[in-house]
Amino acid sequence: MMRLLAKRLAAGAGVLMVLTAVVFLLRQLSPVDPARALVGAKAAAPVVAAERRKLGLDDPIVIQYFRYLGNVVRGNFGESAVTHNGIGSDLGHFLTATSELLIAAFVLAAVLGLAFAVATVSRWRGSGLLRLLMVVMSALPVFLTALLGIILFYETLHWLPATGQSSYADAPSGPTGFLLIDSLLAGRLNVLWDAFVHLILPAGCLAIAPAVAIGRVLRSSLQHAMRSDYVRTARAKGQGELRVMLAHGLRNSLGPALAMAGVMVAAMFAATLVVEEVFAWPGLGQYAVQAIDIGDYSTIAAVTLCLGGLYVLANLIVDILQAAADPRIRA
Amino acid sequence: MAVAEPYVAPPPGRRFRVRLPTLYGKVPGSSYLAFGALGLVTAVTLVSGAIAPDNPDVPVAIPLTAPSGTSLFGTDEVGRDILSRVLVGMTSSWWGAIAVIVSGVLIGGLIGLVAGAAGGWVDSVLMRVTDLFLALPGAVLAVAVAAALGVSYLHTLIAVAIVWWPLYARIVRGEITRLRASPHIEAARVAGSSSVRIALRDLMPGAVPPTIVAATQDVGALILTLAGLSFLGLGAPAPAPELGSMSQQGLTYLFDAWWIPVLPAVAVAVLVMVANFAGDAVRDLFTDR
Numbered sequence: 349m350m351r352l353l354a355k356r357l358a359a360g361a362g363v364l365m366v367l368t369a370v371v372f373l374l375r376q377l378s379p380v381d382p383a384r385a386l387v388g389a390k391a392a393a394p395v396v397a398a399e400r401r402k403l404g405l406d407d408p409i410v411i412q413y414f415r416y417l418g419n420v421v422r423g424n425f426g427e428s429a430v431t432h433n434g435i436g437s438d439l440g441h442f443l444t445a446t447s448e449l450l451i452a453a454f455v456l457a458a459v460l461g462l463a464f465a466v467a468t469v470s471r472w473r474g475s476g477l478l479r480l481l482m483v484v485m486s487a488l489p490v491f492l493t494a495l496l497g498i499i500l501f502y503e504t505l506h507w508l509p510a511t512g513q514s515s516y517a518d519a520p521s522g523p524t525g526f527l528l529i530d531s532l533l534a535g536r537l538n539v540l541w542d543a544f545v546h547l548i549l550p551a552g553c554l555a556i557a558p559a560v561a562i563g564r565v566l567r568s569s570l571q572h573a574m575r576s577d578y579v580r581t582a583r584a585k586g587q588g589e590l591r592v593m594l595a596h597g598l599r600n601s602l603g604p605a606l607a608m609a610g611v612m613v614a615a616m617f618a619a620t621l622v623v624e625e626v627f628a629w630p631g632l633g634q635y636a637v638q639a640i641d642i643g644d645y646s647t648i649a650a651v652t653l654c655l656g657g658l659y660v661l662a663n664l665i666v667d668i669l670q671a672a673a674d675p676r677i678r679a
Numbered sequence: 680m681a682v683a684e685p686y687v688a689p690p691p692g693r694r695f696r697v698r699l700p701t702l703y704g705k706v707p708g709s710s711y712l713a714f715g716a717l718g719l720v721t722a723v724t725l726v727s728g729a730i731a732p733d734n735p736d737v738p739v740a741i742p743l744t745a746p747s748g749t750s751l752f753g754t755d756e757v758g759r760d761i762l763s764r765v766l767v768g769m770t771s772s773w774w775g776a777i778a779v780i781v782s783g784v785l786i787g788g789l790i791g792l793v794a795g796a797a798g799g800w801v802d803s804v805l806m807r808v809t810d811l812f813l814a815l816p817g818a819v820l821a822v823a824v825a826a827a828l829g830v831s832y833l834h835t836l837i838a839v840a841i842v843w844w845p846l847y848a849r850i851v852r853g854e855i856t857r858l859r860a861s862p863h864i865e866a867a868r869v870a871g872s873s874s875v876r877i878a879l880r881d882l883m884p885g886a887v888p889p890t891i892v893a894a895t896q897d898v899g900a901l902i903l904t905l906a907g908l909s910f911l912g913l914g915a916p917a918p919a920p921e922l923g924s925m926s927q928q929g930l931t932y933l934f935d936a937w938w939i940p941v942l943p944a945v946a947v948a949v950l951v952m953v954a955n956f957a958g959d960a961v962r963d964l965f966t967d968r
Binding site: 496503655 | 811814815816817818819820821822823824826827828829830899903904906907908910911912913923926927930933934937940941944945947948951952955
């Protein structure tokens, strides 16, 4: 298990290194000249040249890359043109809100996918309709489900709020940065409930497409597992059908579903940017969209690296879960 | 006991004919529906300029009018006809996605073909590069590339194509590696065919069906990706009629004039559903039941 962990960590670090190289190279392609952006568009050529030397833009590209890498490791991404704060501190603020949304969406997707798979394999009543509904909803773009969700649950039914993370202006931004945990730790249960209610619609919209993908894969591997000999033995021993499915069939069919979950995480990041924009969720997505609007590449680069790090972490967790479910992988 | 029949060569002129998959009796009715819808959508996108009721870029009526008999989709906040804008947007989304898929298949297919046919260190190097691309978070990278190159539709298409080709390289290389072990390849090699000839004449046609199936199934996901990127501001810059950006700009009017953000998004959903059904039908066509 430890060796698996070490190998995956090394692979993850490699991916992040490549990502920083790609982001750095993309910056060289950017039509914006950072020196000219600092001294103004009308500055004379010698002034711009002096600024370039001062910023180190005339150094060989490899030196520039390692300088960039050193800055990244120290958390120094430069100044954001969106908030005029350091990008590093901005990332810290927004990362926790986005992580909270992603984790909630991921858990919801796993639960929905599991329910979808179990319901269709067991042929419960209404599972065919559920299947049709989920397949149709996964074909809708995320912003459509978000808009329809707002119209239905906020405007028509008044059940759920439409924007933001919390209705309380004095919500604790306490020790962890995760509003659900912080409000629990502060003992303010009304804030906790409010945060939970605000989370439902965005996380729900994010969770649908991954839930359908995970559910499909889990369904086919579960069907395969339910036809195997050990399941037949369990049934013969007299165990109830649901218990047989959950205790025996499910454990052996989790592998491909977890692999699909890992792939879905990457797709969810793009959807997160969209969902945060629609629901005005104060996270990396909104930050990135504002940066795109004004063409602030440093911020976009930093957000890309941040999301890349999250992606590596998520894949690591998925790999560990896979190894936990299937001992054959642990070697 | 049957007597072995002597081999009779097929009549000349038929040797290179490609055998099309038989349609009758093998394909369920839903496939006809799927292909019909596909044809309809493609036809609509091709003649969108002609059938659009108004000029999509110019205000033609009172702003914020609801959908009605005269203006089927209503007008937006400036007064432009939404139906015309949606038709033009559907055209650019549909053909943009097809362009990305075709370029992805060509690039990825070429790399996969070279890797699979050559084997050895060429295969290893090319596959390591492919795996590297696959290990990076695709959508996030597409955002970074599109943002770095500058906001334009072409740059977004390039960004997505960069992220999309590794999948096809993997598929093609896998098929070709599998086919390389077949007896007919061995026979061709013994007969003295050059490697290039074997790769093009014998290996590549075998890799085409799985690639086509994968490519057609991807069109829906690609349309969703492009629409999402356009929603984020990485597509044709405003005021170009693109479905994602139309939806994003109409967000503030969600409660007063719901048709402005919702109808372009519904158009995206229709494109994706048609593409998904057609992809499933193509897959059924190529699968032996």
